[in-house]
Amino acid sequence: MSDNTTRRMLLKSSFATAAASLLFQPKGGKAHKVKKYPDTLGVLVDLTRCVGCRSCEAACNAEQKLPQPDKPFTDTTVFDELEHGRQRRTDDTRYTVVNRYDVPGLDHPLFRKVQCNHCQEPACVSSCFVNAYTKTPEGAVIYNPDVCVGCRTCMIACPFYIPAFKYSSAFEPQIMKCVFCYDTRLKDGRPPACVEACPQEALTFGKRDDLIRRARRRIEENNGKYIDHIYGEYEAGGTSWLYLSGVPFDQVGLSTDIPHEPILDSVKNFLGIVPMVLTIWPALFAGFHLLATRKEYSQKNRDKIEKRQEDTI
Amino acid sequence: MKSLSIRMVTRLICAATLCIFAAAGQAEGFDPPEVVTIDMLAELYEPVVFDHAMHMENYSCGACHHHTAGEEVQRESCRRCHAVSTSGKVISCVDCHKEQTVHTALKDTLYHIDKPGLKGALHLQCIGCHKEESGPVGCMECHAFTSAGRKRFGL
Amino acid sequence: MKILTSENMSLPVTGPTKTGDTCWSLQERLLLGLSIREYVLQLRRNPVNWLLLVVFSLGVPLLCQRYIYGLGAVTHGSNDYPWGLFLGFGLFGMVPLSASGFLLGTTVNLFGREDFHPIERLALLNGLLGYFFAVVYLEVDLGMPWRLAYPMFMSLGPAAVLFLVAWHVATYLSVQIAEVLPALFEWLGRPAWKIYIKRISLGLTIAGIILSTLHQGALGALFTYAPTKLHPLWLSTEFMWIHFLCSAVFGGLAMVIVSSSLIFKYMRWRCGKAFSENLDQLTLGMAKGASYAMITYLVIKLVAIAHDNEWELLLTGWGAYYLLEIGVAVVLPMIMFARGVREGRVGLTRVAAGITVFGIIWNRLNTAIVCFNYQLYQDIPHWKEIWLTITLYALYFIAYRFIVYRLPIVFEWGEVSSRQESVGL
Numbered sequence: 049m050s051d052n053t054t055r056r057m058l059l060k061s062s063f064a065t066a067a068a069s070l071l072f073q074p075k076g077g078k079a080h081k082v083k084k085y086p087d088t089l090g091v092l093v094d095l096t097r098c099v100g101c102r103s104c105e106a107a108c109n110a111e112q113k114l115p116q117p118d119k120p121f122t123d124t125t126v127f128d129e130l131e132h133g134r135q136r137r138t139d140d141t142r143y144t145v146v147n148r149y150d151v152p153g154l155d156h157p158l159f160r161k162v163q164c165n166h167c168q169e170p171a172c173v174s175s176c177f178v179n180a181y182t183k184t185p186e187g188a189v190i191y192n193p194d195v196c197v198g199c200r201t202c203m204i205a206c207p208f209y210i211p212a213f214k215y216s217s218a219f220e221p222q223i224m225k226c227v228f229c230y231d232t233r234l235k236d237g238r239p240p241a242c243v244e245a246c247p248q249e250a251l252t253f254g255k256r257d258d259l260i261r262r263a264r265r266r267i268e269e270n271n272g273k274y275i276d277h278i279y280g281e282y283e284a285g286g287t288s289w290l291y292l293s294g295v296p297f298d299q300v301g302l303s304t305d306i307p308h309e310p311i312l313d314s315v316k317n318f319l320g321i322v323p324m325v326l327t328i329w330p331a332l333f334a335g336f337h338l339l340a341t342r343k344e345y346s347q348k349n350r351d352k353i354e355k356r357q358e359d360t361i
Numbered sequence: 362m363k364s365l366s367i368r369m370v371t372r373l374i375c376a377a378t379l380c381i382f383a384a385a386g387q388a389e390g391f392d393p394p395e396v397v398t399i400d401m402l403a404e405l406y407e408p409v410v411f412d413h414a415m416h417m418e419n420y421s422c423g424a425c426h427h428h429t430a431g432e433e434v435q436r437e438s439c440r441r442c443h444a445v446s447t448s449g450k451v452i453s454c455v456d457c458h459k460e461q462t463v464h465t466a467l468k469d470t471l472y473h474i475d476k477p478g479l480k481g482a483l484h485l486q487c488i489g490c491h492k493e494e495s496g497p498v499g500c501m502e503c504h505a506f507t508s509a510g511r512k513r514f515g516l
Numbered sequence: 517m518k519i520l521t522s523e524n525m526s527l528p529v530t531g532p533t534k535t536g537d538t539c540w541s542l543q544e545r546l547l548l549g550l551s552i553r554e555y556v557l558q559l560r561r562n563p564v565n566w567l568l569l570v571v572f573s574l575g576v577p578l579l580c581q582r583y584i585y586g587l588g589a590v591t592h593g594s595n596d597y598p599w600g601l602f603l604g605f606g607l608f609g610m611v612p613l614s615a616s617g618f619l620l621g622t623t624v625n626l627f628g629r630e631d632f633h634p635i636e637r638l639a640l641l642n643g644l645l646g647y648f649f650a651v652v653y654l655e656v657d658l659g660m661p662w663r664l665a666y667p668m669f670m671s672l673g674p675a676a677v678l679f680l681v682a683w684h685v686a687t688y689l690s691v692q693i694a695e696v697l698p699a700l701f702e703w704l705g706r707p708a709w710k711i712y713i714k715r716i717s718l719g720l721t722i723a724g725i726i727l728s729t730l731h732q733g734a735l736g737a738l739f740t741y742a743p744t745k746l747h748p749l750w751l752s753t754e755f756m757w758i759h760f761l762c763s764a765v766f767g768g769l770a771m772v773i774v775s776s777s778l779i780f781k782y783m784r785w786r787c788g789k790a791f792s793e794n795l796d797q798l799t800l801g802m803a804k805g806a807s808y809a810m811i812t813y814l815v816i817k818l819v820a821i822a823h824d825n826e827w828e829l830l831l832t833g834w835g836a837y838y839l840l841e842i843g844v845a846v847v848l849p850m851i852m853f854a855r856g857v858r859e860g861r862v863g864l865t866r867v868a869a870g871i872t873v874f875g876i877i878w879n880r881l882n883t884a885i886v887c888f889n890y891q892l893y894q895d896i897p898h899w900k901e902i903w904l905t906i907t908l909y910a911l912y913f914i915a916y917r918f919i920v921y922r923l924p925i926v927f928e929w930g931e932v933s934s935r936q937e938s939v940g941l
């Protein structure tokens with residue numbers, strides 16, 4: 049390369065690089081902004097009320113037309129099911145599951161419904177490189193199987209282990225997750241099927257802001273019955289589904305390690321360097337090149353000048 | 362759509378039933394019903410016949426009817442404003458505990474912002490007390506499935 | 517092949533012409549100057565080919581199974597461990613080991629270190645194939661492989677780290693193809709075409725640096741999406757990208773050392789004069805580079821622990837495992853590299869390079885699988901998944917060997933081999 053590089057060629061190639069970097073610039077450099085919707089809807093889950101009747105599971109199964117499970121929804125032996133030492137989780141046949149938690153010092157078991165928490169700034173949305181996910185103004189995090197490539201980064205990114213993949217299908221695999229009954233109910237302002245089915249009103253549907261007020265009131269009015277924290281108010285940047293509990297949240301299987309900032313915040317460190325690398329690197333390395341090959345250049349330039357002088361003579 | 366209309370109809374019936382009792386109570390002073398047939402979940406479950414008389418014998422009205430049945434108000438949070446129970450226009454559950462709607466304008470209301478809907482109120486009240494008093498708490502102990510219910514639950 | 521080249525003076529094919537004026541035909545070039553019968557015979561003589569056959573005899577049906585019955589048929593189909601070996605090894609392992617292309621390209625073209633020229637093409641090829649097969653692994657792992665181009669054209673999610681990876685790997689793959697093309701042009705007998713590539717080679721090199729910096733880093737940054745799932749010792753939201761980039765530097769160099777050593781040992785007949793004569797000295801040069809990168813890596817690993825104040829985690833079981841990884845995969849080869857360079861022991865640096873390559877893969881597997889979900893259970897990949905991973909690697913091996921056998925990668929097109937020279941050809 050360097051034995052017949054001229055400055056013109058060098059300029060050309062650096063132009064090419066600059067052009068290339070301009071071409072690639074929009075990527076990654078753009079900070080992701082999730083809109084904050086003021087009237088976003090949500091559900092308040094009161095874990096002291098849930099009795100583990102699994103009506104929500106049955107309602108979800110019917111509403112989302114999911115396959116009939118082996119055991120009926122009245123079967124409570126599912127609470128003892130363990131897979132890899134873990135209680136049931138959402139998968140491609142169920143968007144929600146109820147698990148039982150035996151909390152030490154409590155004479156009765158507690159139950160918690162697991163489903164998508166519909167984050168305010170969802171990690172699945174920000175990690176998806178084909179924009180298959182959308183956070184709707186109503187609050188639902190919905191998914192478009194028509195553009196999904198099946199990379200499963202959303203499953204890596206979700207701090208709540210919610211999205212599941214239909215591994216069993218070779219031709220129509222897709223992500224399966226709770227969509228807040230968006231298509232069938234939420235977009236008309238109606239509560240999701242699970243909420244409607246809940247006999248105990250352990251699930252309360254409403255505007256997220258109102259739900260937070262309600263939750264606060266419930267904590268205040270029931271002196272000491274609840275832990276003084278609304279899980280989901282800040283977790284992962286806030287979620288549309290909120291939880292109240294009488295026992296510490298980690299005892300009912302809700303991770304307390306989840307940061308209060310959106311998951312995207314921890315990725316921003318990297319996203320921030322992208323424009324820097326794209327703009328500084330070309331100049332920096334072209335400079336290195338000139339520096340490293342300066343002797344050859346000056347020799348070559350001297351030769352050229354001499355040659356020209358000879359020609360003019 | 363079909364299931365929806367059925368549900369609506371049952372709700373209406375249910376509300377009507379309770380209203381009638383309430384109206385009866387109003388008209389003749391205090392004449393509480395012997396039984397209350399609750400069929401708001403008629404789509405999936407057979408109606409529940411609630412033995413009101415038995416409960417009246419064993420418990421005070423205020424145990425369930427907060428501050429609307431003329432007896433001692435038991436709930437701390439109610440007592441703050443309704444120290445004296447006023448028996449009158451509003452007695453039955455459904456008079457206060459309506460079906461939940463989404464856009465309850467919470468901004469204008471200072472109190473009663475966390476009032477459960479009818480289904481929640483009934484279950485919370487029944488199961489909450491039954492746990493303490495060893496009453497029936499299992500779903501099937503009060504509710505019998507309809508065929509639609511059996512189907513829904515995969516039986 | 518070794519035996520054949522020693523028997524037949526005109527072999528191996530090292531230039532456009534056979535003997536005198538006759539040119540090698542394309543078929544002869546493809547068959548290494550052998551007749552079909554001879555070619556098949558030498559294939560059968562090589563025990564490695566039989567081993568490959570065993571791998572493929574099971575691997576190919578498994579591959580069919582994967583494409584007919586879905587990923588769930590060959591993997592555990594875990595929702596908790598969405599990324600298994602195909603990505604853990606194939607993408608996260610192969611890509612850093614393929615950083616060689618941009619490293620040696622930079623050394624030669626940008627810093628003007630012409631002395632590394634004899635190994636530059638091998639490094640470029642190693643890079644190209646590594647990236648290509650990372651994409652192959654990806655195609656096996658993606659749920660809908662036929663939608664590979666969706667993030668480019670159909671539906672863009674430009675704020676996602678993976679978007680950056682996709683675009684950069686795709687672009688860089690093209691850059692690398694352009695960089696390896698001159699070897700193909702020579703082999704095809706069209707050396708004139710090279711000039712176009714050569715004119716933009718500095719541009720290509722700088723583009724290579726930018727793209728490599730970003731996507732090597734981006735592969736690390738992908739895990740910053742899982743701040744609660746990956747063990748904090750392996751995850752540093754601040755430094756993750758720089759850890760991945762820096763380890764790719766010594767990973768890529770070590771991979772070239774390993775690959776060139778293997779070629780030199782088992783394909784001596786193929787090695788040209790410049791490659792053979794300079795290899796030892798170049799190996800030491802790369803070893804030196806690798807050891808510098810390793811000490812840098814160690815320092816920033818330490819900085820990351822200090823930054824997140826995770827010292828006490830080092831005392832836990834995971835901490836012991838972390839220290840084991842750092843010790844075996846970084847500190848040990850670093851010392852070996854340094855000693856090898858100082859004392860001129862090329863063999864030692866080759867062993868160190870082997871350990872380093874293993875270490876990089878180990879680190880990436882730890883990050884993607886072992887220490888992922890550290891609070892849950894451990895997922896041991898399905899045997900079919902392991903076998904398929906090996907099958908794809910065997911495919912990589914075959915492609916690598918096929919190209920090194922033919923294209924002027926480790927020899928100069930048209931050069932007269934030393935043996936041919938000695939008998940006066």
